[in-house]
Amino acid sequence: MERFFAISGCSGGGKSSLIEALAALGFSVVPEPGRRIVAEEQAGEGKALPWVDMAAFARRAVAMAAADHRAMHDTAGPVFFDRGLVDAVAGLGHATGTVAIPDIVRQLRYNETVFMVPPWPEIYVNDAERRHGLEEGIAEYERLLNFYPKLGYRPVLLPKADIETRTRFILQQIGAY
Numbered sequence: 001m002e003r004f005f006a007i008s009g010c011s012g013g014g015k016s017s018l019i020e021a022l023a024a025l026g027f028s029v030v031p032e033p034g035r036r037i038v039a040e041e042q043a044g045e046g047k048a049l050p051w052v053d054m055a056a057f058a059r060r061a062v063a064m065a066a067a068d069h070r071a072m073h074d075t076a077g078p079v080f081f082d083r084g085l086v087d088a089v090a091g092l093g094h095a096t097g098t099v100a101i102p103d104i105v106r107q108l109r110y111n112e113t114v115f116m117v118p119p120w121p122e123i124y125v126n127d128a129e130r131r132h133g134l135e136e137g138i139a140e141y142e143r144l145l146n147f148y149p150k151l152g153y154r155p156v157l158l159p160k161a162d163i164e165t166r167t168r169f170i171l172q173q174i175g176a177y
Contacts, residue, residue: 009117
């Protein structure tokens with residue numbers, strides 16, 4: 001889907017704030033599956049929390065990201081995903097040691113340009129839904145930066161800048177500014 005744009009990268013690098021800014025401009029957005037799963041699990045039994053069972057968490061993230069992708073199919077205009085299916089599949093592979101890439105990630109595509117939020121220690125904070133440290137976030141970022149091109153995507157690094165600058169950068173890249 002040429003109009004589906006993934007925003008990926010390092011945890012705590014400002015992806016969710018960027019998604020909120022794009023939503024405020026009237027663009028369709030999809031919030032991060034991981035944060036939604038954590039909220040659901042904390043309200044329930046908590047068996048698929050990433051710090052309890054990473055593989056179960058990643059399986060839920062794959063299912064949710066695929067459902068998100070399908071749900072946005074008839075949405076007009078650009079759609080921005082805070083993470084998405086590729087991130088979830090990469091996480092599942094890391095959690096289980098699986099190297100095979102499931103067919104679903106080849107079937108449910110995003111635009112070849114993927115926006116990557118680099119590690120930004122100055123703004124990184126932990127919260128109730130993000131318990132891992134910056135080091136784990138950087139390791140995940142590096143895995144994603146290597147994984148996306150294997151699936152035919154072209155990572156574009158976002159500048160370490162305020163939300164308005166990052167938003168303008170993305171919109172210029174996709175020809176919507």
